[in-house]
Amino acid sequence: MATPITARRSLPLLTTEQISGLKKELADTIEYRKSGLSLNHIIGCPLDCGYCVRHLFDNFELKTPRALMSDEAAVDLLTSHSYFQPHITPIQIFNRATDPMLPVVKPHTFNVLRLLDERGLTNHVLVITRWRVDAEDCAILNSFTNIKLTVLVTHSGISDPRIEPVDSRIAATSLRTLYDNSERYRTILYWRPIVPGLNDSDADIDRALELSKHAHATVFTGLFFRDEIAAYYASHDIPLPYDETARRKIMPEISERRILERFHRSTDSEAPYGALFRKTSCAVTYAHGEADYNGHYGIRELCDICPMSQLAICKAAWVKPDLDTVTSQARLLGATSDPVITDRAVIVEGLNEPPRYWLQHTHGYQVHDAAKPHHHRRHGRADIGWREAKEEQ
């Protein structure tokens, strides 16, 4: 067996001058995203996935990973962040600018997990990969005793190498390895992005159904089709999947219906769709036997595919927060008016995403911006591909 290439190679730290030349969002190591507080002190990825969010950070051309700071400094920054709450705030590692299981990144991923675990933190930690995971990696992932670790494996099944140059067999093998070796961590099939005509044929859905048997839960989601990604498609002569771009993910109604029909198990009244979920946090928390930390239970139409046991857990944990508490917190965070609490969500004005997510994760209750309403059955999704949206216009 050959000596691994990584044996003599370490990840160089970028200099202050080099960091100052990065787009501001990319140089910001911590970002509060819906699925958690995201730590990204390593940037650069060689995987040329055409739909990657790295397009949004002018990071797509940075192919070889580089570090912005040490792991120790990054973990200190994360745990001292004003929005970080021990044992509450979900954490994501390297989910925006690189893949955490690349050989040159992996030692840092494990190091960060160890540093978090050694602090006795019991927060959810999400690691999303599409690269190789072997049995030795699984042993390390099983070794953490405090953090609630979930490894999500992205698998699109898109066969056009201009969009998906990474061989999908890599992710499929990793998922099976993770599932077979899971003791303490959980693993999830992250089936995305689903794009009509590219990867939603009957054969594609059957393949996802087969893969879902090798995961503790499965999430299916659509495509982020922003202007930057559309421009990349156009510059590489890739046919545009949609006529327009959108802020939220696009998951057309007809694709969802076909997926649900195929996953439906008519004889299983307890879990009629198995462990299939629309939302990442629903799958993560289901896999750990907990209630959804994003309070999606308030958006009841999202729950129509959930296992009955999970519905019971979410129902028991879902409590409308105290209005006075939320009002004082929202004011402190900078809301421009007092919040309103409905049976579905806290409605706020003047708060951007990070403080909204802080409120949401603090209370386990949805927090929505009054200026960006979620439409019925299209929670967190763009209107593109939904008949009701056309009729509403």
Added chain:
Amino acid sequence: MNTPIHIAITGTHSTGKTVLMRRAEMELRATGLRVARVHGLGKRAAALGLPKMQRHTATSTEWVIAAGIADELAHTTDSDVVLTDRAPIDAIAYYTAALEFRGEPSKPSTTERLEQLVASQAPRYELLLATQLDPAEPVVATHDYDPRYRHLVDRHIHDWLFKTASTYQLVTNTDDSRDQAIALIKRRVAFYENSAPYNDPQL
């Protein structure tokens, strides 16, 4: 400064060269190596108004060879690995196949000079891969290729490899063969990396 390791691939069009080299590029970069992939000479030749494919001439062939050499050398200082998507032998094979396609005789002095130019580059490559045309695999519908010319190029490439007793790794149209090629590239680079003097890359 280290000298980059050079790896090249040859093969007629639509035999999976670019996908394979892109995957090799991702695999190597994933280990932290700086990798350059030299490709796209055909488009650049066309942009210059040079004939291509079955219309190739001695001049267009010489330009493709020379431009490829220049592109590879341009990455001497910024890369640990240079992946060449179309080894210089492609150019000579495309030219001689074009002559046969058009039924034109070759001019020995011209062909010999081009062959010498190509042969002079062979020692640069630590590893040469050669794809083989699979007649059962349909050509991508968007590619407007003449199937006879595509077959001729395949034959001329493999004739050249045989004639020059080249050492190469054959890549057939199977996942196993492509996986083996990627594994070989990684092994060869690892061996080269671990035997050459190493300095941290200059950013």
